[in-house]
Amino acid sequence: MSTVVKAYPQEFRDDVVNIARNREPGQTITQIASDFGIAESCLCNWMRQTEVEAGARPGTTAAENAELREAKKRIRLLEQKNEVLHRAAAYLSQANLPGK
Template sequence: MPKPYSREFRDDVVRVARDHEAGVTVEQIAKDFGVRPMTLFKWLRQADIDAGARDGRR
């Protein structure tokens, strides 16, 4: 069963991923925070949906 992450933790990781320096990959950021890259990609997609920047449909 996946371990639950707090909303604050997810928001912090998404913020770092959005503001990363050139040459730093999302995969590396995920590794640095101890989450799977696919998890971080899902969080980024959900953050876009929550902000209204992306449609909620696939």
Template sequence: MPKPYPREFRDDVVRVARARESGVTLAQIARDFGVHEMTLTKWLRQAAVDDGERPGTSTSESAELREANRRIRLLEQENEVLRRATA
């Protein structure tokens, strides 16, 4: 899996794409920054969700869900160890 782009880089690319002049395509901006056009499209879509312009799960909510799921898995494992120890 390729290494993810830094948050600052993604924010800069999205800012440039949003402020583009008429006639400048997303493909041109993506090419200039060395990312795939679909990657830029996904970044723009996620930025719209994060800004509240579109419905969906924001980046912060997604991170909270990942952390909660990780914690649940850990607690389930600990519970299973305790259950086996008492049996």
């Protein structure tokens, strides 16, 4: 049985990241994550992605990821069309052979 990942609203993510960044001395990321009912690794990922979005850390932004997904989708579509054209050309060349 598979588990469904619960998506958190962006506003919630932003609030938790801001709280984690501005935490009191002695308060840990683990405690903050526990208080909000999320995994520590989840909070760390959100913090890392926020730094990437701000340009403070290398990595791909959400906009770049969306652009890459769209480009890959377009490439797949073009490859499918190219394959259809190759098959059509092969079929038509066979139909025009002498002796048929």
